Amino acid sequence: MITRNAHAKLNVFLRVLGRREDGFHDIQTVILPLDLHDVVTIERANALEIVVTGPRAAELAGGETLVERAALAWAAAVGIPDPGARITVDKRIPIAAGLGGGSADAAATILALDELHGTDLDTEAQLGIAAAVGSDVPALILGGPVYAAGRGELVTPVHAVTSHWVIAPATFAVRTPDAYGWWDIDGSTGPDPGALIATLEAGNDEELGAALFDDLQAPVATRHPEVGDTIRAFEEAGALGAAMTGSGPTVVALARHLPHADQLATAVPGSFVVTGPPRTMGPPSGVV
Numbered sequence: 001m002i003t004r005n006a007h008a009k010l011n012v013f014l015r016v017l018g019r020r021e022d023g024f025h026d027i028q029t030v031i032l033p034l035d036l037h038d039v040v041t042i043e044r045a046n047a048l049e050i051v052v053t054g055p056r057a058a059e060l061a062g063g064e065t066l067v068e069r070a071a072l073a074w075a076a077a078v079g080i081p082d083p084g085a086r087i088t089v090d091k092r093i094p095i096a097a098g099l100g101g102g103s104a105d106a107a108a109t110i111l112a113l114d115e116l117h118g119t120d121l122d123t124e125a126q127l128g129i130a131a132a133v134g135s136d137v138p139a140l141i142l143g144g145p146v147y148a149a150g151r152g153e154l155v156t157p158v159h160a161v162t163s164h165w166v167i168a169p170a171t172f173a174v175r176t177p178d179a180y181g182w183w184d185i186d187g188s189t190g191p192d193p194g195a196l197i198a199t200l201e202a203g204n205d206e207e208l209g210a211a212l213f214d215d216l217q218a219p220v221a222t223r224h225p226e227v228g229d230t231i232r233a234f235e236e237a238g239a240l241g242a243a244m245t246g247s248g249p250t251v252v253a254l255a256r257h258l259p260h261a262d263q264l265a266t267a268v269p270g271s272f273v274v275t276g277p278p279r280t281m282g283p284p285s286g287v288v
Helices: 065-078 101-117 123-133 137-141 176-186 194-202 205-211 217-223 226-236 258-267
Strands: 002-019 025-044 049-053 085-090 146-149 154-157 163-168 241-244 251-255 272-276
Touching: 002 101, 002 137, 002 176, 002 194, 002 272, 025 101, 025 137, 025 163, 025 194, 049 065, 065 085, 065 101, 065 123, 085 101, 101 123, 101 137, 123 137, 137 146, 137 154, 163 226, 163 258, 176 217, 194 205, 205 241, 205 251, 217 226, 217 241, 226 241, 226 251, 226 258, 251 258, 258 272
Parallel strands: 049 085
Antiparallel strands: 002 025, 025 085, 025 146, 025 272, 146 154, 163 251, 163 272, 241 251
């Protein structure tokens, strides 16, 4: 039996460059793993079986489709007809919130199956499987903060000091294809992220908070004004910065320190405190 934590993520920034011929969009982003996580447990079985439990299980009416895709893609890559595993997902990450829960579960599934069956795929092979499953999955294979480009499959580890954030999930969901489709209609491309990445790596939270951005935020907030309302509530409460994360509609706010994060969470009902990257998480694969 193999158990892995599947960490949620936030996008420190999300820059959308344009739609590709394959229907995806070229992006640039930094993905920061959080201490909020699902738990994926895998054990040998005669055939693939997926079970979802936990406080968010009821929200997955269609099941963990990315986990199934990840398991089947892994089996195809190693040349076996069936993953031969029972996969249990203890679901804790909010669904369709831009926090990458499904992608995190898929990444954990690939890594756990590899360990369970002793196939020892190298990182390049794992990333190839991940890219076939979903755009966010490669970033979550590496196990630490990463810069992602292309449609998300080109990933490079980056350094990030642990920081404190407040997460405000919405009471509604936004489908990723819808968010990008709205960007196609009335979105724009944000600034070059070089200075923002340098600020992140230096651990300068004051400057980082002021630089947060998400190119999908304006198109989503136009159709769901609650996103803008939540950002303003965090700003009025004294956050260093606040922005939507990923395809939304979740809003994240950067705090100076843990007590400040607690104050922000109190000021914005329904929000909660996280850290990223988790202090227990080592550097990403490939980082010495």
